[in-house]
Amino acid sequence: MSPDLWADLAFWACGVVAVLAGAAVFYVDSMARATYALALSFVAVGVVLLLLGQAYLGAVVVLMMVMEMAVMAVYMVMFMGMNPALMPMSMVHSHRAAIGAGVGAFLLLGAGALLVPWPERRGAPDPDVTAALGEATMGSHMLVMVAISPVMVATIVAGVVLSLHRGRYDRGDRP
Amino acid sequence: MILETVLLVAAALFAVGLYGALSQQVVVMVMMGLELMINGVILALGGLWWFLAPDPSGQVLLLVVVAAMTVEMAMGFAVATLLHRQAGHDMTDMATELRR
Structure with missing residues (x-):
């Protein structure tokens, strides 16, 4: 084979x-x-x-x-x-509407996948795509990584603030 | 394996995730639906990258989607924890504090 x-x-x-x-x-x-x-x-x-x-x-x-x-x-x-x-x-709501939305989304996206005249492949992959990705994130596309980094830090801070038992301005002296 | 078949599988994953996100009542199950939808997006982007334009820009876009998924997961867990602490439940139908 x-x-x-x-x-x-x-x-x-x-x-x-x-x-x-x-x-x-x-x-x-x-x-x-x-x-x-x-x-x-x-x-x-x-x-x-x-x-x-x-x-x-x-x-x-x-x-x-x-x-x-x-x-x-x-x-x-x-x-x-x-x-x-x-x-x-079995905790569901709007079951029939959700099934309808799912089937509708599949039909719409599937029709798009099959009916769109996709262009020919442009270029060829690098011999080492992982190295190319690393060079892109540290070179020509560094701004993307620079933008993602504060988003990740903000996510960590927001996640801790939201899930802490004590809120931001609560000193823990309330009963 | 051609682009159309990859996109069809991705569409099926997205549709199943959409069903779950709309129908589930437990916050964690809604998050699972959203994760499945992003799973479909990741697969579709991987297919489009390979079959249309296999240059590093597409990989970087895929990396951003994976990062967005981690943000969704972390914030979803934090909100579910807050809901559990404040109201003692984890159901979307019972989170009606803003309803007048």
Whole structure:
């Protein structure tokens, strides 16, 4: 079998797993299982990114989302005070409208994907795309990184301020 | 594997995420829906990068989307924690403080 055929098979397997695991997030009857299903969906998308030549970003997506879902599972156990795997849940609202919006979005985006006359590929990827990304973020696209950095710091500060028991102006002397 | 098939899978992921974000009542589950939508965007951007213009600019854009996802996750958890502390619940339908 040719490498292209293997890549095609891997893409379809990962694509089906990503979508089915994504659907399972809202179908399984516990938050723990939903978390693992979402992690599986992200890992499948990370593998597709690897197939698309994104060695660094594919690995980042896989590693980051596995850690993020582990944090999410801990969060659920901490705040719900129970074993989330034993918690049945069907807490939905506007169910029919949401299904309609989802189906409508898929039809619209799918039609766009199939009907738009996509242009030919322009240029070829660098021999080492990871090195090219590193040089871009530290060179021609440094402004992007410079902008993201304060956003990340602001996120850390805002996250701590929001989630602290004591507010910004509360000295802790209130009953 | 062609661009259209990658975009179709991305569209399916986005649609499933949109369904979840609109239908779920628990804040964390709404966040999961948003994450799935961003998952679809990441896949679509990866496909567009590879099949249309594989230069570093597209990778930088993808990096920005991944960073945006981390911001969404961190702020979502912080807001859910605040909601839990202040009101003792984590449901979107019960967060009606601003309703008159």
